[in-house]
Amino acid sequence: MTAFRLGLIINPLAGLGGPAALKGSDGVATEALARGSEPRASERTRLALQCLLPLRERLQFLTFPGAMGADLLRELGFAYQVLGSLNDAATSAEDTKQAVQRLQEAGCALILFAGGDGTARDVCSVVREGQPVLGIPAGVKIHSGVYAISPRAAGELAARLVEGGLVRLASGEVRDLDEAALREGRVAARWYGELTVPEEGHFMQQTKQAGMESEELVLLELADWLQDSMEDGVRYVFGPGSTLHGLAQNLGLETTLLGVDVIENGQVLARDVTEAQLFELVEGHPSRLLVTAIGGQGHILGRGNQQISPRVVRAIGLDHLRVVATKRKLGTLQGRPLLVDSGDPVLDDSFPAAVRVWAGYKEELLYPLGWAAGSMQP
Known part of the structure; x- marks a missing residue:
């Protein structure tokens, strides 16, 4: 461990x-x-x-x-x-x-x-x-x-x-x-x-007190925050999944549900890109990477988003990676860490022990991160 x-x-x-x-x-x-x-x-x-x-x-x-x-x-x-x-x-x-x-x-x-x-x-x-x-x-x-x-x-x-x-x-x-x-x-x-x-x-106790979280409202809040913080000339890579697809829809963007899309200056620059296309778009260009977690499992890399390869992650930089996940989705992990399984042990080992997660309008959580191999499972 x-x-x-x-x-x-x-x-x-x-x-x-x-x-x-x-x-x-x-x-x-x-x-x-x-x-x-x-x-x-x-x-x-x-x-x-x-x-x-x-x-x-x-x-x-x-x-x-x-x-x-x-x-x-x-x-x-x-x-x-x-x-x-x-x-x-x-x-x-x-x-x-x-x-x-x-x-x-x-x-x-x-x-x-x-x-x-x-x-x-x-x-x-x-x-x-x-x-x-x-x-x-x-x-x-x-x-x-x-x-x-x-x-x-x-x-x-x-x-x-x-x-x-x-x-x-x-x-x-x-x-x-x-x-x-x-x-x-x-x-x-x-x-x-x-x-x-x-x-x-502790979030779970707060949820029981405050009631159910509105997924739709959270995605609207996240879209507002992202729109406020988006920089001109920067390419935003949206990973697959309903969370990021819903986020893009609230920004008025037509992205793919299961593909990887690239946004720049408020427009879809490329849709459903391959790994090679994605690398070409981000290499040497200011970029940000948005990924979400698989509900109940917690993978943020290596499951359903292999287009986001180790060389793509390195080209963008770990400092420019953001996990986007509602608190409801994180709650399905029941305390287990988020997981990375990029296929490159050196890259996986370079991730921090906890990552910042966008969970609402100007609301970030610090959440533990582990390897899919189980070496950091609680």
């Missing part, structure tokens, strides 16, 4: 200023330690990771030396890989930024970070747009909307993702208070940006 990879960054200095009545920890860690404060970020992270202990055999963490993650993971018995090194025992904002960049390069499905608003600012300053992250609250100031309500809530949410639960993605604001002003009795908050974070909650 291929392990599910999570990134972990602990800011060991987070929260030190609170017990020392310093209103924060930015730039005052030495003073806080002198006043008797003890590091708490590791213990807060421990509470989150304990929720993942039952899944330990299915996980591999990517982390950083010592107190930034490796020490705690070793103590808890998780499999982990250490990236990079530290030049000093005391970590800095630069260490956090470099850690985020390394984890992104490694393709982590989700980056967990423990800290406060200052840590969230550091993450926000270097994270790529759309990279899912989740904060474990460990700082003095937790005003940003990128943290779980508690360390245990962060751990439970990560566990749901690993187990195959639907995890909705949303934008969370990063805000921070001016600590110098706060120490003078003035509250001055500032907006620094937004991060992509998973929302707490």
